[in-house]
Amino acid sequence: MIISVASGKGGTGKTTVAVNLALSLKNIQFIDCDVEEPNAHIFLKPRIAGEKKANIPVPEVDEAKCTYCGKCREVCAYHAIAVLPGSDGKKGSVLIFPHLCHGCGACSLLCPQGAIKEVNKEIGAIEIGEKGNMQFIHGRLNIGEAMSPPLIRQVKEYINSTRIVIIDAPPGTSCPVITAVKESDFCMLVTEPTPFGLNDLILAVEVLRKLQIPFGVVINRSDIGDGKVEDYCANEHIPVLMKIPFSREIAVSYSEGVPIVEKDASYQDKFINLYLNICGIKNEANSRH
Amino acid sequence: MKQIAVISGKGGTGKTVVTGSFAALAKNKVMVDCDVDAADLHLLLHPEVKERHEFRSGQTAVIDKKLCKKCGKCASVCRFGAIKSDYTIERFSCEGCALCSHICPRGAIRMEENVAGEWFVSDTQYGPFVHAKLGIAEENSGKLVAKIRQIAKELAQKQNLEYVIIDGPPGIGCPVIASLSGVDCALVVTEPTLSGLHDAKRVMEVVTYFNIPIKLVVNKYDLNPLMTGKIEEFCRSLNVPVIGKIAFDKTVVKALVEGTTVIEYAECAASNEVKKIWEDLQ
Ligand code: SF4
Ligand code: SF4
Numbered sequence: 001m002i003i004s005v006a007s008g009k010g011g012t013g014k015t016t017v018a019v020n021l022a023l024s025l026k027n028i029q030f031i032d033c034d035v036e037e038p039n040a041h042i043f044l045k046p047r048i049a050g051e052k053k054a055n056i057p058v059p060e061v062d063e064a065k066c067t068y069c070g071k072c073r074e075v076c077a078y079h080a081i082a083v084l085p086g087s088d089g090k091k092g093s094v095l096i097f098p099h100l101c102h103g104c105g106a107c108s109l110l111c112p113q114g115a116i117k118e119v120n121k122e123i124g125a126i127e128i129g130e131k132g133n134m135q136f137i138h139g140r141l142n143i144g145e146a147m148s149p150p151l152i153r154q155v156k157e158y159i160n161s162t163r164i165v166i167i168d169a170p171p172g173t174s175c176p177v178i179t180a181v182k183e184s185d186f187c188m189l190v191t192e193p194t195p196f197g198l199n200d201l202i203l204a205v206e207v208l209r210k211l212q213i214p215f216g217v218v219i220n221r222s223d224i225g226d227g228k229v230e231d232y233c234a235n236e237h238i239p240v241l242m243k244i245p246f247s248r249e250i251a252v253s254y255s256e257g258v259p260i261v262e263k264d265a266s267y268q269d270k271f272i273n274l275y276l277n278i279c280g281i282k283n284e285a286n287s288r289h
Numbered sequence: 290m291k292q293i294a295v296i297s298g299k300g301g302t303g304k305t306v307v308t309g310s311f312a313a314l315a316k317n318k319v320m321v322d323c324d325v326d327a328a329d330l331h332l333l334l335h336p337e338v339k340e341r342h343e344f345r346s347g348q349t350a351v352i353d354k355k356l357c358k359k360c361g362k363c364a365s366v367c368r369f370g371a372i373k374s375d376y377t378i379e380r381f382s383c384e385g386c387a388l389c390s391h392i393c394p395r396g397a398i399r400m401e402e403n404v405a406g407e408w409f410v411s412d413t414q415y416g417p418f419v420h421a422k423l424g425i426a427e428e429n430s431g432k433l434v435a436k437i438r439q440i441a442k443e444l445a446q447k448q449n450l451e452y453v454i455i456d457g458p459p460g461i462g463c464p465v466i467a468s469l470s471g472v473d474c475a476l477v478v479t480e481p482t483l484s485g486l487h488d489a490k491r492v493m494e495v496v497t498y499f500n501i502p503i504k505l506v507v508n509k510y511d512l513n514p515l516m517t518g519k520i521e522e523f524c525r526s527l528n529v530p531v532i533g534k535i536a537f538d539k540t541v542v543k544a545l546v547e548g549t550t551v552i553e554y555a556e557c558a559a560s561n562e563v564k565k566i567w568e569d570l571q
C-alpha cells in the first residue's frame with residue numbers, strides 16, 4: 001500500500017506525521033519526495049548507503065551536421081532552443097537554454113539531420129539508506145534548479161510496493177505535489193485549525209478529488225485556532241483521522257529533530273491506530289466498488 | 290521603488306503573518322501574493338477584486354478518436370507516460386511538449402491551450418494588492434508569479450509607490466526563483482528547528498546564487514533558544530543580519546482566526562517586534 005502525506009500549506013506537520021507513522025509500523029519504505037526541502041532525514045537519521053545523481057537529458061547539437069533549419073526551435077514547446085541561421089558565409093548557431101528544457105526529446109527525435117544527441121544534465125541527487133528495517137529514500141534538488149517533478153519521478157522509481165510505502169509529498173497544489181501523490185492508494189492531508197490551514201486544505205481536497213485518490217485529514221495543533229476545519233470536514237464527509245494537540249514539549253522535540261514517538265511512546269499506539277483507520281477506510285472504499 | 294520578497298524555504302514559519310503585518314505598517318506600497326499555489330494573504334487583506342484576468346499557459350494533448358488508428362507511436366515517444374493504453378491522455382501527466390502531435394502519422398493529436406489560473410488586481414484597506422489563483426493541479430506557477438510581479442511593478446511605477454512587498458512561496462523551485470528575480474532584498478523568515486535551519490540554509494543559497502541581499506527573522510525564537518543561537522551563528526558566518534526575533538505568542542493565532550494582522554489586533558510582544566523589523570527594512 002502506498003500512503004502519501006501532503007498538505008496544501010507548508011509547515012503544518014506533514015513530515016512529523018509521515019515520520020512518526022513510519023516509526024510506529026513495520027516493513028516500511030519511506031520516500032521523501034519533498035525534493036526542494038527534504039526534511040524527513042533530520043528526524044529519521046537514516047544510515048545512507050548510496051547516492052545516485054539524478055539527471056535529465058538535454059540536447060547537444062553537432063554543428064557539423066546542423067543546417068540551421070530551425071526545426072528544433074519550432075518543435076520545442078518550452079522555448080529552450082534558439083537558432084540563428086548563418087548569413088554571408090558566416091556560420092549560424094544553435095543556442096540551448098538547459099534550465100528551460102523539460103527533456104521531452106522532441107528536438108532530437110525530429111531534427112531532420114540527426115544533428116542532436118542528448119547529454120545528461122544533473123538536477124539533483126537521490127540518496128538511499130536505511131533505519132533499522134525501514135528503507136529510506138530521498139531526493140535533493142540542486143540549488144538554482146527550477147524543476148522538481150523530473151526528480152520526484154526518479155525518486156518514485158524506487159517504490160517497492162511489497163512494503164508499506166510512505167511518501168512525504170511537497171506542499172502546495174501544483175505540479176510537484178501531483179507528481180508525488182499520483183498512484184497513491186491513500187493520501188493523508190495534514191492541516192491546522194486556522195483560516196490559512198482551512199483555505200489550503202480546501203485546495204488540497206480539490207486536488208485529491210481530481211486525482212480520485214481516497215483521503216483523510218489529520219489536524220495538527222488541534223487546540224489552537226478555531227473549529228472551522230472540523231466543520232468543513234463534517235460537511236464534506238471527510239474523515240478526520242487523527243488530532244494532535246499542541247504541546248510545547250512536542251514543539252521543542254520537533255525543533256531538535258526528535259520524533260514524537262521517541263519522546264512519548266504512548267503516541268506509537270495513536271499512529272498505529274491512524275494506520276488501522278486508513279486501512280478501514282480503504283477496505284470500505286474497495287467493497288463499495 | 291524597492292521590491293522586498295518575504296520567503297522561508299520551509300512552509301508554515303509565519304511568513305504570511307509577517308508579510309501581512311507589513312501591509313498594515315508600510316505606506317505607499319503594493320502587496321503581491323506570489324504563493325500562487327496556496328495563496329493565503331487575501332485572508333488577512335480582504336481584497337475587493339477590481340480586475341480579474343485569465344492566465345493561459347501551457348498546453349495539453351488531445352487525441353481525436355475518429356482519426357486515431359491505435360498504432361502506438363505517440364505512446365512510444367511520450368516520456369511522461371501520459372498516453373494511456375486506450376489512447377486517451379492522462380491530463381495530469383501530460384507536460385504539453387507536443388512531441389506526440391508531431392509524431393502521429395494520422396494527425397490525430399492536437400494541442401489545447403490550458404487556462405492555468407486567474408490573477409487579480411484588488412483594492413484593500415492597505416492599498417493595492419495583486420494576487421492570483423493557480424488552477425488546481427496546474428503547472429507553470431513560475432510564469433504566473435512572473436506575470437503578477439510585472440503587473441505589480443507597473444502599478445507601483447504608475448502610482449509612484451515606494452514599495453512592492455512580495456509574499457513568496459515555500460521551497461526553492463521555479464515559483465521561488467520567479468519571486469526573487471530582481472528584488473532589492475529577500476527577507477527570510479525561519480523558525481528555530483532543525484528543519485527550519487536546514488531549509489533556510491538552502492533557500493539562502495538560492496538567494497545568494499542570484500546575488501540578492503538577505504536579511505533574516507527568527508519566528509517563535511523562544512521555542513528553542515539554543516537552535517535560535519545556531520541560526521544566528523550561521524547567519525553571522527554568512528554576514529547575513531538577523532533583524533528580528535519574534536516570540537511564540539498565541540495572540541498571533543488569535544489575530545489570524547479573526548482574519549486580521551497582529552499589528553491591528555493587539556499591542557503585544559510579537560507586534561512590537563514586527564514593527565522593529567519593518568523599520569529595519571526601510
Ligand atoms: S533541427 Fe537539427 S538541423 Fe535543424 S537547426 Fe535544429 S539541430 Fe540544426
Ligand atoms: S528536449 Fe524538449 S524541451 Fe528540451 S530542448 Fe528539446 S524540445 Fe525543448
Ligand code: SF4
Nearest residue numbers: 357358360361363393
Ligand atoms: S500516434 Fe496517432 S494514430 Fe497512432 S496511436 Fe497515437 S494518436 Fe493514434
Ligand code: SF4
Nearest residue numbers: 367383384386387389
Ligand atoms: S504532449 Fe508530450 S507529454 Fe503530453 S502526451 Fe504528448 S508527448 Fe506526452
